[in-house]
Amino acid sequence: MPMLSLPTQPQADRLQPSPPSPTALYLGLQNAPEPSLPAARAFLQEQLNKAAKLTCDLPDSPEQLGQWVIAGNTRTTQAYREYLDTRKQGQPRRYFANRAHALFFLRGVAPTKLVDGSWLYGVLPQWQDLRLHTLVRTYLEELGEGEPEQNHVVLYKQLLAQHELEDIESLSAAHFVQGAQQLALGHLATDFLPELIGYNLGYEQLPLHLLITTYELNELGIDPYYFQLHVTIDNADTGHAHKAARAVLDNLPVTGDAQEFYQRVRRGYQLNELGLSSTGVINSFNLEQELHRVLEQKALVARNMHSDFCRIEGRTINEWLSQTGQIGDFLAALEKRGWIHRDEDPAQSRFWQLVQGNRAPMFGVFSAYELQLLHDWIAGEWLINDQPNRPRRFIPPNRNQQDHRARAGDFSAEQQLLEQELRTLDDNSRTQRLIELMSPAHHYKPAGLLATRLFARLQA
Ligand SMILES: [Fe+2]
Ligand SMILES: [Fe+2]
Known part of the structure; x- marks a missing residue:
């Protein structure tokens, strides 16, 4: 009885006293979107209210957007030129002091990158509406x-896996704001279409930090492909940046209030300014603090796992690790007793020899990221003085390793089941099923990837 079910929505909204934390909302929308929708609505409304207070650099009229995209792009590429000139003159990296800093950044922006494109999900059911064509194309x-080798979320997941950075749930709420907004827009497109279009306009412009990040990751021997891809795919001529401006014009109402529509676009655009930005993450890095954080965490499982044979400054390792807040003193004691020689090649430190290398007694205790933090902390000045400050050519890993067509047996069971299921459905239900599997929570998995390929064929 649809008439009876109508009043439940606003009531559900009223029952929601205040929005949950961005982290809880983010995880909720990824795990079970339906029950999280009232909270997502309240959250989005609150974010839009915050965004409305910020200054907006969009042109007064939507007709000027094409020019505005080009002008912004020119400014960014000029600033990048200047950056490259300073580097050529021997200036140090602007963003990443060392490799650990770059990995810290990759982890910090992960909540946003792992839902890349998600704000556009909600336009899929309207894929036959010509006004939404560019947005559907951008989502695809x-x-x-x-x-998989072109799916942005798959690529980012590979990057995180490669450096063992998958543990992101302990990041602060501010790290999840952008991702939560994106998911909320994606699941509430029916009620927030102009805001979604505005958000897309802001997100798809070429930012200076993307260019610098790409350059410096490469320099540090970290695969920059994910970032490089966004420099090209979001380009201002035919790429996402251009398409984003096109989408505003395509959706301007002819009969309704175009001014009111554009006002809502502007507010959605400003959502890009909230939460922790890429440069915010970069600037929040403190090597020692981050090293202490991961070692404190490790101490929780390492307590009582050491023999009492070895004492540092009169205390056993187990005693050092028994209480939180002692890591700083423990590291200082290791330094004092000659286990660690700061500002030298870490290979010279006994402590480093314990943790690094296949035959090291503590091999496997620390993740790649944790080792990098420890390495760069020990190395300190030595890194600056001893390493040549010139770009290294990065050899990308073989991206075809995960070729979905090579799967067989149980590994492809899901796809086979999906193909069987789709054969039993009529055209409409079939499309609906494909769209379900293309949600931000599923599109990067084998069934979601297959659904996307089948859906893309409908578009062709
Ligand atoms: Fe992307
Ligand atoms: Fe994009």
Whole structure:
């Protein structure tokens, strides 16, 4: 009885006293979107109210957007030129002091990158509406049209896995704001379409930090492909930046209030300014603090795992690790007793020899990221003085390793089941099923990738 179910929505909204934390909302929308929708609505409304107070650099009229995109792009590329000139003159990296700093950044922006494109999900059911064509196209491109080696979320997941950075749930709430907004927009497109279009306009412009990040990651021997891809795919001529401006014009109401529509676009655009930005994450890095954080965490499982044979400054390792807040003193004691020689090649430190290398007694205790933090902390000045400050050529890993077509047996069971299921459905239900699987929570998995490839064929 649809008439009876109508009043439940606003009531559900009223029952929601205040929005949950961005982290809880983010995880909720990824795990079970339906029950999280009232909270997502309240959250989005609150974020839009915050955004409305910020200054907006969009042109007064939507007709000027095309020019505005080009002008912004020119400014960014000029600033990048200047950056490159300073580097050529021997200036140090602007963003990443060392490799650990760069990995810290990759982890810090992960909540946003792992839902890349998600704000556009809600336009899929309207895929036949010509006004939304560019947005549907952009979503499909974020998903790599179902090819894992081009799916932005798959690529980012690979990057995190490569450096063992997958543990992101302990990041602060501010780290989850952008991702929570994106998911909320994606799941509430029916009620926030102009805001979604505005958010997309802001997100898809080429930012200076993307260019610098790409350059400096490469320099540090970290695969910059994910970032490089966004420099090209979001380009201002034919790429997402251009398409984003096009989408505003395509959706301007002819009969309704175009001014009111554009006002809502502007507010959605300003959502890009909230939460922790990429440069905010970069600036929040403190090597020692981050090293202490991961070692404190490790101490929780390492307590009582050491023999009492070895004492440092009169205390056993177990005693050092028994209480939180002692890591700083413990490291200082290790330094004092000659286990660690700061500002030298870490290979010279006994402590480093214990943790690094296949035959090291503590091999496997620390993740790649944790080792990098420890390494760069020990190395300190030695890194600056001893390492040549010139770009290194990065050899990308073989991206075809995960070729979905090579799967068989149980590894492809899901896809086979999906193909069987789709054969039993009529055209409408079939499309609906594909769209379900293309959600931000599923599109990067084998079934979601297959669904995306099948859906992309409908578009062709
Ligand atoms: Fe993307
Ligand atoms: Fe994009």
